[in-house]
Amino acid sequence: MTTLLKRVLDSLAIARSAGLDVRRRGSRWWVCCPLHGEKTPSMMFDERGRFHCFGCGANGDGADLYAALYNVPLGEALRVVRGENRKPQPRKPDGHDLRRAVEAWKGERWREACAMKHTARAIIKELEITEPDGEKFWQAVADAAAAEDTLNLLGTATPRQFVGWMEAERDTI
Known part of the structure; x- marks a missing residue:
């Protein structure tokens, strides 16, 4: 994966830009998972720019996190995190x-x-x-x-x- 793509898809950067309270513990960054209610941080960000929540099992890269946080389709999330479209388009109700x-x-x-x-x-x-x-x-x-x-x-x-x-x-x- 190219350095630019890694930087763009970095889930830690997405979490920070979403205003999540990310804290370092050891060599990893942790946050209370915004995808399910909890009091103890269970979402971890690794050095590859990926995230994993040990509480709800959610995982992926920055685009996956963006899609989950803003409830948009993955394709829309990819366009947004790459800078093609700054404003997220809400998914159509089903x-x-x-x-x-x-x-x-x-x-x-x-x-x-x-x-x-x-x-x-x-x-x-x-x-x-x-x-x-x-x-x-x-x-x-x-x-x-x-x-x-x-x-x-x-x-x-x-x-x-x-x-x-x-x-x-x-x-x-």
Whole structure:
């Protein structure tokens, strides 16, 4: 491997440029692995410019480390570390990313609807004796019904419907 290529693909240089707290122990450099949570440094950089994490098993050269740190494809990482493109291009989301986003959105809306239903039922319970015909009572009844409808909808909707609702919500923000 040429000296220039070794320098470009040096994982220690990539780690330092990413702001990792790299420390020397003996003849090697060590850091807490940024790819998994830990308290004790387990990622080691050797004299060949390669890295290895004894915790998660990740290993490779500077391009591999860059790809893992910035979540970009290896080809993009190679272009960036060679200086052809300074700004990393994020990888395109795949089906798994979309499913995770839908599940997170659905979970958030589920929690909101449950909280709304719980609050409305508490108000109904409190007011059904003292003010069963009051405006606040009937608003709580309407809120409880709306929350129940939302929960039913969240439980029966298709993934395509969720994506449509997520996009509509994003467009209103």
